[in-house]
Amino acid sequence: MSDLVPFAVAVPIVGSVLALLAGLARSKTGWPVAVVASAVHVGVAGELARRAFFEGTVRYVVGNFEVPYGIELVVDGLSATILVLVAVVSLGVLGYARVAGPRSNAFYAAYMLLVTGLTGLSITGDLFNMYVFLEITGLAAYVLVASGEGGRSAVAALRYLLVGTVGASLFLLGLGYAYVATGTLNMAHLAELLAEVGHTTTLVRAAFAFIVVGLLIKIAVFPLHTWQPEAYASSPDSVSGFISALVSTVSAYALVRVVYTVFTPEFLAANPLAQDLLAAAAAVSIVAGSVFAVAQTEVKRMLAYSSVAQFGLVLAGISLVNEMAMVGALVHLVGHAIMKGGLFLTAGLVATETGARTVDDYEGLADRVPLGATVFGLLAMAMVGIPPAVGFVGKWYIALGAVETGSWVLTAVIVGSTLLTLAYFARLVERMFFREAPVAPEETGATADEADIAADGADVPAADGGDRPSTPETVSFGMYAVVVAAAVLALALGAAVFEYAQYLQPTVTSLLS
Amino acid sequence: MIDVLTTRYYYLATFLLLGVGTYMMIGNRNIVKKVIGVNIFQTGIFLFFIAAAYLDGANPAVLTTDAPHVSPLPHVLILTAIVVGVSLTAVALGLVVRIYDEYGTLDADVLWEVRNDE
Numbered sequence: 239m240s241d242l243v244p245f246a247v248a249v250p251i252v253g254s255v256l257a258l259l260a261g262l263a264r265s266k267t268g269w270p271v272a273v274v275a276s277a278v279h280v281g282v283a284g285e286l287a288r289r290a291f292f293e294g295t296v297r298y299v300v301g302n303f304e305v306p307y308g309i310e311l312v313v314d315g316l317s318a319t320i321l322v323l324v325a326v327v328s329l330g331v332l333g334y335a336r337v338a339g340p341r342s343n344a345f346y347a348a349y350m351l352l353v354t355g356l357t358g359l360s361i362t363g364d365l366f367n368m369y370v371f372l373e374i375t376g377l378a379a380y381v382l383v384a385s386g387e388g389g390r391s392a393v394a395a396l397r398y399l400l401v402g403t404v405g406a407s408l409f410l411l412g413l414g415y416a417y418v419a420t421g422t423l424n425m426a427h428l429a430e431l432l433a434e435v436g437h438t439t440t441l442v443r444a445a446f447a448f449i450v451v452g453l454l455i456k457i458a459v460f461p462l463h464t465w466q467p468e469a470y471a472s473s474p475d476s477v478s479g480f481i482s483a484l485v486s487t488v489s490a491y492a493l494v495r496v497v498y499t500v501f502t503p504e505f506l507a508a509n510p511l512a513q514d515l516l517a518a519a520a521a522v523s524i525v526a527g528s529v530f531a532v533a534q535t536e537v538k539r540m541l542a543y544s545s546v547a548q549f550g551l552v553l554a555g556i557s558l559v560n561e562m563a564m565v566g567a568l569v570h571l572v573g574h575a576i577m578k579g580g581l582f583l584t585a586g587l588v589a590t591e592t593g594a595r596t597v598d599d600y601e602g603l604a605d606r607v608p609l610g611a612t613v614f615g616l617l618a619m620a621m622v623g624i625p626p627a628v629g630f631v632g633k634w635y636i637a638l639g640a641v642e643t644g645s646w647v648l649t650a651v652i653v654g655s656t657l658l659t660l661a662y663f664a665r666l667v668e669r670m671f672f673r674e675a676p677v678a679p680e681e682t683g684a685t686a687d688e689a690d691i692a693a694d695g696a697d698v699p700a701a702d703g704g705d706r707p708s709t710p711e712t713v714s715f716g717m718y719a720v721v722v723a724a725a726v727l728a729l730a731l732g733a734a735v736f737e738y739a740q741y742l743q744p745t746v747t748s749l750l751s
Numbered sequence: 752m753i754d755v756l757t758t759r760y761y762y763l764a765t766f767l768l769l770g771v772g773t774y775m776m777i778g779n780r781n782i783v784k785k786v787i788g789v790n791i792f793q794t795g796i797f798l799f800f801i802a803a804a805y806l807d808g809a810n811p812a813v814l815t816t817d818a819p820h821v822s823p824l825p826h827v828l829i830l831t832a833i834v835v836g837v838s839l840t841a842v843a844l845g846l847v848v849r850i851y852d853e854y855g856t857l858d859a860d861v862l863w864e865v866r867n868d869e
Contacts, residue, residue: 366828366831369832370831370835373835373839376839377838377839377842380842380846381842384846384849388853389849389850389853389854392846392849392850392853393850393862393863395846396782396843396846396847396850399789399839399842399843399846400776400785400786400789400843403789403792403793403839404773404776404789404792407792407793407796410796410832411769411796411799414796414799414800414803414825417803417825418803
């Protein structure tokens with residue numbers, strides 16, 4: 239019955255290969271192939287999640303080897319959540335990319351490869367297998383970032399590649415330490431053997447340090463975030479939406495897996511310093527990310543720095559080691575993916591419609607792109623954490639967890655993070671809804687009519703005259719549908735969290751025991 | 752201490768390679784050399800795994816049941832990691848070619864500046 243598990247990985251791989259092959263016969267066939275593969279993937283992920291939540295953990299050993307030797311795929315409540323998130327978001331972004339995105343078959347092949355890597359990361363039960371999927375994710379992400387026009391995205395991708403490779407290599411080194419200490423790579427088996435070796439031995443501590451730092455680079459926690467703003471800001475709109483929603487999120491999930499399943503909470507209990515350092519990294523990331531976000535003039539860069547802050551919040555949830563914070567971290571992971579992905583996509587939509595890419599360009603946006611501005615405003619408010627949006631619920635659970643363990647400094651930072659988030663979103667919302675659009679383009683002194691036409695059409699030159707990645711001509715129905723769906727989800731998921739937390743309970747309990 | 756240095760020299764070599772690789776990535780202005788730095792960095796880790804499996808006077812674990820033999824698993828893992836490394840290098844060099852086509856330079860400092868002016 240558990241034969242369905244490998245299909246979760248196989249479907250996107252087949253989709254990737256088919257997209258590439260179809261391109262040999264006819265160009266522009268990539269999109270339909272990717273959509274079909276993605277839809278099947280959503281079905282498989284949904285069914286696996288149903289089983290994981292209602293029938294208990296699903297396990298599958300690849301190639302029928304015995305468990306500590308073979309590669310195990312495990313779907314429990316935690317991985318099922320991320321699996322469904324990956325499947326749904328990738329299908330959604332495809333709807334957006336139909337008109338907005340790069341349209342070559344090679345692009346869709348890389349896109350499905352990224353989905354493969356993310357899926358594999360979320361369901362693997364083997365540490366080395368996790369490394370391989372981490373690199374597949376990384377490789378596909380570098381390629382996608384570079385798929386923008388102009389040299390800027392290639393430079394950003396190369397920088398991302400250099401830093402990302404160091405991260406993955408540190409992960410590999412750390413798992414080498416764990417392997418030397420125990421002689422196994424299966425996560426569940428590692429957990430037992432690491433406890434036998436002793437959680438305070440240097441070898442085990444070093445393994446933890448290398449693996450966690452490697453993953454923190456991939457998540458882009460301050461000060462290891464240097465690759466991230468440029469990569470998000472210079473990739474095509476649909477790619478930055480997709481990558482910002484999923485890549486860091488799944489890496490953060492991998493961190494949860496490593497900390498809780500492999501090293502177990504006992505490791506953190508035996509090494510209070512490790513736990514304190516995680517919490518400190520979280521606090522610094524929240525504050526620094528927000529401060530940098532306020533300083534940005536380009537909207538996409540601002541959103542990218544905002545991610546640094548939000549993943550600080552998730553890291554805080556991970557470092558607290560209790561049920562509340564754990565559920566909070568997971569809810570915030572899912573919520574952040576939907577909100578941030580939606581924000582990037584909306585920013586892309588607005589840029590397509592009006593050419594507005596900087597914070598100042600957003601003045602009076604509500605008059606020019608009413609629906610886009612509304613969606614952006616709603617998602618921004620959800621991100622700040624206005625109830626009932628999902629952004630509020632995640633923060634609330636994490637904050638409750640911090641109160642429960644009595645870590646008051648962290649509590650203050652988490653509660654304060656709401657204000658910090660408001661600091662950079664409020665100025666955009668204020669510009670969009672409460673200011674007049676600049677009437678005439680300065681250089682010509684055009685009449686009001688011409689200014690109107692210019693504001694409506696796509697022929698507005700980019701504000702700074704630089705050669706931005708050129709934008710597509712029209713905003714399609716699909717683009718609007720996807721961003722509206724993201725906004726609705728961000729608001730609606732908040733209500734579903736309580737029920738979800740109940741289903742997640744067994745998984746969280748088993749992870750924390 | 753001396754004892755550790757003389758018997759565990761391959762671990763020293765590992766960390767030397769890691770250091771050289773990191774330095775090349777940070778210190779070199781030429782982006783091709785940065786890519787070579789990544790390769791050296793990864794090679795250090797490969798060496799770590801292979802050294803971890805090594806056993807003095809042991810046979811390779813191929814077509815033999817004679818004990819003792821070296822642990823084959825880290826070698827297999829490293830084969831996979833090498834494949835990953837090769838694909839990374841390929842992607843990196845592809846990006847380098849595109850950057851050169853676009854800007855006509857391989858100097859990282861110039862590239863970051865060009866990027867800031869845009």
